[in-house]
Amino acid sequence: MTALTEVKWTEAAVLSLLRERHAGKGGSGPEWAYLEHVRDAAGFSATRTIDALALHLWPSRGHELHAFEVKVSRGDWRRELADPAKAEGWCALVDRFWIVAPRGVVPRDELPASWGLLETKGESGLAQTVAAPLLRQKAERPLVDRSLLACLLRAAGAGLASTPNAAALTAAYDNGREKGRESAQTELEQTRRNVQMYADASRVDRERLQLLEQALGGVSTQAYGKGDEVLLARARQVAAAVRGALAGDDAVLRAGDATERAAAELERQAAWLRQHAGRHS
Numbered sequence: 001m002t003a004l005t006e007v008k009w010t011e012a013a014v015l016s017l018l019r020e021r022h023a024g025k026g027g028s029g030p031e032w033a034y035l036e037h038v039r040d041a042a043g044f045s046a047t048r049t050i051d052a053l054a055l056h057l058w059p060s061r062g063h064e065l066h067a068f069e070v071k072v073s074r075g076d077w078r079r080e081l082a083d084p085a086k087a088e089g090w091c092a093l094v095d096r097f098w099i100v101a102p103r104g105v106v107p108r109d110e111l112p113a114s115w116g117l118l119e120t121k122g123e124s125g126l127a128q129t130v131a132a133p134l135l136r137q138k139a140e141r142p143l144v145d146r147s148l149l150a151c152l153l154r155a156a157g158a159g160l161a162s163t164p165n166a167a168a169l170t171a172a173y174d175n176g177r178e179k180g181r182e183s184a185q186t187e188l189e190q191t192r193r194n195v196q197m198y199a200d201a202s203r204v205d206r207e208r209l210q211l212l213e214q215a216l217g218g219v220s221t222q223a224y225g226k227g228d229e230v231l232l233a234r235a236r237q238v239a240a241a242v243r244g245a246l247a248g249d250d251a252v253l254r255a256g257d258a259t260e261r262a263a264a265e266l267e268r269q270a271a272w273l274r275q276h277a278g279r280h281s
Contacts, residue, residue: 011072031057042148045147108129108130113133
């Protein structure tokens with residue numbers, strides 16, 4: 001983990017921790033409704049924007065509404081103190097007001113008595129340094145103005161073509177589809193390589209078979225249209241003859257000599273028949 005002195009905090013990083021802090025659930029469902037960058041009124045009536053709002057959804061916790069302002073540097077904090085109207089406007093609308101900052105940005109003696117302080121603890125979360133006091137009792141809460149309600153609903157995604165959850169689902173779908181496409185492409189390339197490998201092996205086998213047939217004087221080892229049994233029988237005969245010839249089998253040599261003698265005898269008889277046929281014509 002990066003040392004605390006080396007952490008470069010941003011508003012987005014602090015808000016991410018704040019978001020995680022309000023993501024809890026219980027037996028009654030989600031504990032908080034959490035919204036970020038909420039304006040105080042709709043349209044041109046807006047004068048202030050709060051970094052985050054959280055409404056407690058459980059009746060046992062009084063449905064308190066909390067406001068959060070993020071400060072990531074000493075200069076940012078000093079500007080907040082120099083413009084108290086922003087915080088006062090939101091304090092009139094919520095039940096508790098918090099400053100959220102990296103540790104060391106907001107000294108406790110500079111924090112107004114009506115504000116709470118949440119500070120980062122390493123990079124893993126937020127810790128309560130000063131509890132935010134309750135700004136008013138439940139009976140004294142102001143009614144939610146319709147203009148503010150519109151801002152709350154807009155921050156929650158109402159009226160958008162794609163809500164934040166729908167956008168996340170779409171992004172996840174697109175990511176899964178891309179990964180599936182990449183996986184299919186990888187499998188296709190592997191299949192092509194396998195097919196090419198088998199084709200090369202088959203070509204080598206055919207070339208070796210052709211060399212064998214040439215060595216046998218053009219005798220084919222194929223039996224086109226005669227079935228696998230005929231092909232197997234011919235292959236066995238050819239293999240036996242080749243093995244016998246390579247082993248110096250005299251029977252093979254004698255068979256070859258006898259065939260040559262028979263051919264010569266047939267040629268002599270044919271010549272005799274041609275000669276006598278010419279005499280009687």
